[in-house]
Amino acid sequence: MPRGCPLDCGYCVRHFWGNFEQKTPQLRVTTPEAVAMLTGHAAFRPHTTPVQLFNKATDPMLPGVKPHTFAVLEELDRRGMTNLVLIITRFHVTTEDMAALEALQHVRVSLLFTYSGIADARVEPIAKNRTTIRSIETATARNDRTKVILYWRPIVPGWNDDPETMAGVLEVADSAGVDALVFTGYYHQEENAEFLRASGVAVPYADNYQRRKMLPAELDAKVVRAWQVSGISVPLFRKTSCGVTxxxxxxxxxxxxxxxxxxxxxxxxxxxRCAADRRSPTEAEFRQAPADLDYGSDTPFLIEDGHVLTHALGEQRRYALQHRLRHQIREVDHPHLHAAHGRALEGYEPREAQRRRLSEARERLSVHARYDDD
Ligand code: SF4
Known part of the structure; x- marks a missing residue:
């Protein structure tokens, strides 16, 4: 399991994960150990748990990392696991890589190519050549069971939200014939903002640092409008899991x-497909799910329309429950307000009724808090 990356994207999450200075990927755990840790994890379910390989730590297609990426894929495949595996990259993908991916029999791989259209090398040094575009073209020329997604991110006011840049990204998706487009904003946190400002880059959103990605309603509307106006047939999604599925x-x-x-x-x-699959868990089912995962039998929860509110479970446990139940499991202290789902609240107007309901729900849940939250 490697960590480290030389690509130097100015907005990289590794600024606030504390390892941006590590440029050469270092192996932290051997591949067999990493696979054993993954498949032996209490929350892992064969065929069900979606997996992201080496995300937040490195780029899985860097030369020193790629052998490990393929070793993990091949080992999961050898075990007959059909889990969805997401590989997020902006680096070189070759015809040989595609042949190896297409040879897999069981794991369902999605290649997500991070491509933003940003041309400023201070923000994205890799932007000066066409590496990612060439990789997208190589992948779509040879994919069948491997799905190819253009991951349009980060979209940031002033960097890449002008009509020409947006049209350029849409054109790449269309001409390559990717399976889906997923768009999102950027993590506005102090560490990466400081790095970018020190490089002379204008960073929006002032000092309003947030734990979730920034994508104000106005920018969301702009992206959707650009996609509609382009008339391309590639579908657009707001959520990674939606594009992948x-x-x-x-x-x-x-x-x-x-x-x-x-x-x-x-x-x-x-x-x-999603409508046919939707089913709210019963109270008995929701009590059973955390107990099955060894999270205890007294997890506080409130089943609401379309989601279940919990408190202080932590992100990892919530996601394990969410993937098991294919239903939204939310932390009451990190509300998803109308239209701002999973995004920072900058640029959204919370509705009073929703605020009130959340505050009541919080009171009902917090008295039972047992775990440290994420
Ligand atoms: S939840 Fe389903 S229907 Fe809604 S955007 Fe996602 S994939 Fe599409």
């Missing part, structure tokens, strides 16, 4: 169908 023709594993404002741009066939 659409490409693999299965319902969203994160149960976003309960969030109607995310689904208004989704293709009809995929909406039908």
């Amino acid at each position: 659409y490409a693999h023709e299965i319902p969203d594993y994160n149960g976003h169908w309960g969030v109607p404002e995310l689904c208004d741009i989704c293709p009809a066939a995929q909406r039908r």
